[in-house]
Amino acid sequence: MAQWTHMSQMLPHLTNETINNLYPPTAFPIEVRHFLAQWIEGQRWDDFALENVEQKNQAQALLDQTISMLQSIAQQTTNVVDKMKLMQFSKNMNIFQAQPLQFGVMVRDILNQERGLLDTSAQPQFQPFPNIESSFPNMQDLDCLVLKVLEVQNIRQKMHQMQEELNWERQNYESLQGAIQPNGLDPTLSESQKLQNHIQQLEYNVQAMAKKRFQLLKECVDCLDQCQTRLIGSLKAWRWGQHKATIGLPFDDNLNTLQTWCEQLLGVNGKLRQELVLLGEPMPELQERLGKLLQVLIQSSLLVDKQPPQVIKTQSKFSTTVRYLLGEKVAPGKPVLLKAQIINEIQARNLGGVPSDNVGELINNTAILEHNTSSKSTCATFRNMSIKKIKRADRKGSESVTEEKFALLFSTEITITGCDTPYRIQMISLPVVVIVHGSQDNNALATIIWDCAFSEPDRVPFLVPERVPWRMMYSTLNSKFTSEVMTEHNLDQYNQHFLAQKIFDKPDFSDDFSNILVSWAQFNKEVLPGRPFTFWQWFEGVMELTKKHLKEYWSEGLIFGFIGKQHLHLILKDRPNGTFLLRFSDSEIGGITIAYVSASENGGQKIQNIQPFTKRDLEIRCLGDRIRDISHITYLYPDFPKHDVFKKYFTEPQPSPVGGYIPVTLLTKVGTEANSDSLPATLLPGSPHSVGGFSGTDDDMDLEQILQTFST
Known part of the structure; x- marks a missing residue:
């Protein structure tokens, strides 16, 4: 299933045409690939070829298994729409019964094309953010470095022992030299020669080991530098992933592994700096390199673990947490104040030191770095910070205050043990x-979304492009929508096309928008x-409505979502x-409407659009009950009986109130x-009669709901 x-x-980076070509909707739709992903990748498809007739039985067996598994999954799923789709897919697969080899070859080609696209995706334009694993030092790197350091230490110890032996032998040699007679016949002469040879060998060994020691030290510094x-x-x-998490991309915020590597x-x-000291002679190049590496490591180990809100209202409390990954190595004594x-x-x-010019006044802007023994983390938590006032820069042209970006700078002075x-x-x-x-919140959030989605790694703060390809914009909208709504149901290709038509104001454009540039x-x-x-104000309103009132409907695939007039009529x-869709x-921020087919006055058909339901409407009566109330609509597109699909969302009638009151x-x-294209939906207490219509020309008329409450 890894593939x-x-x-x-x-997929969000691919065009609709590419996706449809890869997964033919009538033969092998993308849903089949999704539901059977693990099983498909566990079978042998590469061997299939149309000319290999002997493989027909094998292909037939895989085809039968595919159909059977789709039917089995359909029976097990509780999602009515998915159940019906899967049953339809299993029926469509029967077109291959006459030529099962075509089925096997088709799946083979799909998998091969996927591999080709994934190879292409290694290029930077398909990377949502840098791959942490690819840049992370692996265990072998560190093991190799540690072994080299141990070898340096062992060589030093051996050299020390060898030097002591050499000193001893030199002393013995000097004693023997004093005992040799002038006639040269003394028997100690041969011993002296042997001793001299041994001393020379020891001196050679010490020099060889010193050379090896120096070489290993250099290799250790090189390896440390690489790690x-x-x-x-x-x-x-990690910081880049944290940045991208704002638009809904997955992010693992666990810092424990990175902390371990920093400490190691x-x-x-x-140890290497100690070895250089024990070397006995100055090695300025290696000492300087180790000093710079130490400084970079100490300075890079400070991270904003829990970011402050990216939209901050003055005079409002907010919190943030800064973590120091070398916290256990901080010298004891004086507390570290951030x-x-x-x-x-x-x-x-222009960060080089602490900026002298204050552009804003922060309240409760200091915190002590504290170590938590249970979590082994060292953090400074600013719990009740607040921006009292802010000094803004001169704005250019039509630039708004909600487009101006700031940041919080955290700083301190720290001493590390050793x-x-x-x-x-x-x-x-x-x-x-x-x-x-x-009231500025929505526009400020748009600035943050654009920044998080389209900024480049290691950019100059806080530069962003003025225009980006639509495919990147759509991927961002999809990620933000699914993460905010907390759903796995993505915006589909029809939603994508309509959103593009809307932002570019091209309702009649039917080609691919992927590479067209969309501006801020x-x-x-x-x-x-x-x-x-x-566009963003409208999209964000839909997102909020779905998040608060329509999450289950959307996740079940009951809401068609974003669709244009032409496609709707088509x-x-x-x-x-009575066929309808949601x-x-x-035309309205944060509204959902029902479009349905009804009979026209001349005996034909027309498409009606019911006045949109907003957050206020759905707080009074949920969408499921409203759908049940409206007798004009009977089948959810394409042909699902509404009572089968929505019955789980119907609420039970309330019991009669006490005290003799008449229930409402x-x-x-x-x-x-x-006679128009839009109809008002009205809430009436128990009325069996319909409310009269109205005339209008817009797709969704902005008519206020008639809400009546009764009390006694």
């Missing part, structure tokens, strides 16, 4: 937008044609009266006398 796991992550470079890359990748590399650095200050974009680009001097360390947070009123202005500066809101035009309102029930009624 499908990687493939599914890549630390990869570790620093992993720390950057610090230990290796200390200070936070807010900096602007210019200051973020190091002679203290080190100044600092780290900045992710970009934040400072607002003064809740189109995203959240320019209002949509004929609307008082921007798919409903041949359906029976779509997000095109709120029902949704739709005007049946309207």
Whole structure:
């Protein structure tokens, strides 16, 4: 299933045409690949070929298993829509019964094409963020480094023993020299020669070991440099993943492994510096390299573990946590006090020390670095921070205050055990937008979304492109939508196409939008044609409505979602009266409407759109009950009986109140006398009669719900 796991992550970057070519909707739809992923990848498909007739029985067996498994999964699933889809897919597979080899070859080709695309995905444009594992120093790297350091220590010890032996033998040689007679006939002469030879051998061995020791020390520093470079890359990748998590990409925030590597590399650095001291002669190049590596490691080990909110309202409390990965190595004694200050974009680009110019006033902006023995983490938590005031830069042109980015800078001075001097360390947070009123929140969030989605690694703070390809924008919208709603049901190709038509204002464009550039202005500066809101304001409203009131409906695949008028009429035009689908309102922020087929006055058919239900409406009566109330709609597109699909969302009637009161029930009624394309949905207490219609021309008319409450 590993291949499908990687493939599914890549799908948002592919065009609709590529996806349809890869997974033919009528022969082998993408849903089949998804539901049977593990089984498919466990079979042998590579050997199939149309000319190998002897493989027909094998292909037939795999075809039968595919059909059987689809039927089995359909029986087990509780999702009515998925159940019906899977049963239909299993029936469609029967087209291969006459030529099962075609089925085997088709699956073979699909898997091969996937592998080819995954090979291509290794290119940078398909990487959502740097791969932490690829830059992370592996166990073999560190094991090799540790063994080299041990070898250096062993050589030093052997050299010490050898030097002591050499000193002893030299003393013996000098004693023998004094005892030799002038006539040269003394028997100690041969012993003296032997001793001299032994001394020369010892001297040679000491020199050889010294040379090997120096070479190993250099290799150790080189290896440490390589391991630390990869570790620093992993720390950057962790911060990059944390940045991308804002738009919903998966992120593992566990820092324990990285902390272990930091501590181990610090230990290796200390041992190597000790070995250089014990060397007895200055090695300025190696000493300087180890000093720089130590400084970089100490300074890079400060991370913002829990980021502050990226949209911060002045005078409001917020919290953040900074973690130091070398916390257990901090010299005991004086507590380490971290200070936070807010900096602007210019200051973020010129960080060298603590900025002297304050652009904002932070309340409760200091915290002590404290060690937690149970979690083995050392953190400073700012629990009740607040921005009292902010000084803004001069704005250019139409730039809004919600487009200005700041950051929090955390800094302190720290002393590590075994190091002679203290080190100044600092780290900045992710970009934040400072607002003064809740009405600015939506636009500020748009700035953060654009920054998180389209910034480059190691950029100049806080530069972002002005335009990006639509495929990147769609991938961002899909990730943000699914993460906010907390669903695994993605926006599909129809949703993607309609969103592109809307943001580019090209309702009649039917080609692929993938490589067309979308600008920041189109995203959240320019209002949509004929609307008082921007694309992001509209999309975010839909996202919030779905998150709070429609999550289960969306996750079950009961909401078609984003669909344009032309596509709507195309798919409903041949359906029976009463066929309906649920779509997000095109004209109202945070609304969902029901489009359905009804009879026209001349005996034909027409598509009706019921006035959108908003958050306020769904708080009064849920969507399931409203659908049950409306007798005009009977089948969810394409042909699912509404009572079968939505019965789990129907609420039970409330028991009669005590005290002799007459019970009141709120029902949704739709005007049946309207001649327009939109109908108002009205809540009336127990009324069996329909409300009169109205006339209008817009797709979704902005008519306020008539809400009546009764009391006695």
